[in-house]
Amino acid sequence: MNQKLITGGASIAVLLCSACSAPELVGRPDLAIYENKPLPEPVREDLVIPPRPYVLGPSDNLNIDVFGIPELSKSVTVDLTGQIALPLVGQLQVSGLTTGELTSVLEKKLRQAHVLDPQVTVNIANAASQIFTVDGSVAKPGVFPLAGRMSLMRAIAQAAGTTEFARENYVVVFRTVEGKRYAALYDLRAIRQGMYDDPEIFSNDIVYVGDSQARRLFRDIITAAPLITTPLIILLR
Template identity: 60%
Template sequence: MIVGAPVAGCSDTNFVGRPDLQLVEGDVLPAPTREDLTVPSRPYVIGPSDQLVIDVYGLPELSRALTVDLSGQIALPLAGQIGASGLTATELSDVIAKRLSQGFVRDPRVTVGIAVAANQIVTVDGAVSQPGAYPVVGRMSLLRVIARASGTTEFARETHVVVFRRSGGREYATLYDLRAIRLGMYRDPEIYTNDVIVVGESRARRVFKDVLASSALITTPLVALIR
């Protein structure tokens, strides 16, 4: 019996092996609502090499375009050196306004725009057609990022795709099976800035070597803390 298929000749609308799936009436896929089409925003965190546009209302001599240096700093007249890395545009606006008010600018109104987001990238390596670093645009999922790398190669082992991520000072690795995601067995995971995705290479195999000894479908992501 095929996992994920309803039982033949049975009125039960549940799927064998997938109690979370249930048949619904009709044969037409519902259209997305307005809320479904709106991607929830994710705060952008400024980093080195990002290009900013800073506007101080009514003071064009203080307004300018600049690039965050490699140490995460920017420099403005009357405001001095400011650590921009790790702040959102709104937070940086507040910091600049506070500095300017201390420098005898009365009630400064500051806006910060991100002209070029050079800091937000994800790295795709291994058995993909075009390995490399790709910009993170809005919310991105594993399948979408691999598609940006022009997909997996002909002989790629899609059974083991590992996402490496640093969180809270620790490095994690999570094993995914692209086949299971495409079958809808679990959600296509969200990918974040600085994630490293490795498709079917030795580094991925070393982390999960015991699991990967079998070619069985991995029906749930496996998370490992790298010591």
């Protein structure tokens, strides 16, 4: 059990002196650390985040263009059952498909409807179905759209970062895979130090940042400190 006794000005001076020491960056053996000099410049491949196929879902807005046939070109929204409706095609289940897969399905359906050599283009006008949630001790908890690839640190940044009461060594990511619920525990401090990679966040993940009750207690006591007339001793666990 770590104990810190705070009894007055002398202890505060000790804490201030300890805070003045330079932080040490500790990482994995394969992590190249540069101190007080510029990092190497990234090459072109480093500037692009590797793409991940976007899977269509309810509320996504799509622009579907059939070359040379404007009456078949439509802007549609995937309904809550994961379907769209198009001329000559009818109702079509698209939830779970990529835009490339949907393009192939539409071209096949149109050929079956006697459209000669259909050339279909599907573009996502508004991606609304891919989301993740950030909750707990963050400045702005909520549900956020998942645009492209997302990491844990970026997800927390979307929620405006952690609060002063955050327990950064207790960050849990909840995920459902094939009907099974999983939870992984992460330490943001270790990620910042390069101890392990910043994990990827996927659609429907829930990120929870823990709360430090000890810090809240300390804040409340310090707020009430002007009313205290006896020496202050606090045990932090």
